[in-house]
Amino acid sequence: MNQPASAYFLEERHDPNETHTLSVLVQNEPGVLARVIGLFSGRGYNIDSLTVSETENQKHLSRITIVTTGTPMVIQQIKHQLDRMIPVYRVVDMTLTGSSIERELAMVKVRGGGDHRVEALRLADAFRARVIDATTESFVFEITGNSSKISQFIDLMRPLGLVEVSRTGVAAITRGPEGM
DSSP states (O other): OOOOOOSSOOOOOOOOOEEEEEEEEEEOOTTHHHHHHHHHHHHTOEEEEEEEEEEETTTTEEEEEEEEEEOHHHHHHHHHHHHHSTTEEEEEEHHHHSOEEEEEEEEEEEEOOHHHHHHHHHHHHHTTOEEEEEOSSEEEEEEEEOHHHHHHHHHHHGGGTEEEEEEOOOEEEESSSOOO
């Protein structure tokens, strides 16, 4: 059975999803984070990573760093909606600046003995991860770097006895002498 023809021409769009890191400078006051997160959840946008910290104590400002994924149109919409929020002073798409530094910290707990223990230490050394806790049965490694490096380290630790992981989320800053 044929569908009735539409009066409107609707072109199917298959724009690829992109991952963007947004840095949002906001007033450090109660409820601001909830409003920003509410913007994402209310519209069905996903947050891949979220970090928040006060950055300028005298000015009572906080920086919210959000990693999100969407089509270029959705990313643009997110930025415009964040810009219109009252406690938001500035929104910078760190992905588009091209000159930003992104880092993440993770603590990775691995249990094992014998060859697995030796291999875990060897891999940790190769990834420049530090041992911050050690027992006769396990290690806790601290690793910093970009998200893909940390994910790769975690994947390599799985067969060696990965127990758990705690990640901070992405922190980002632009290069050069200028501030946000």
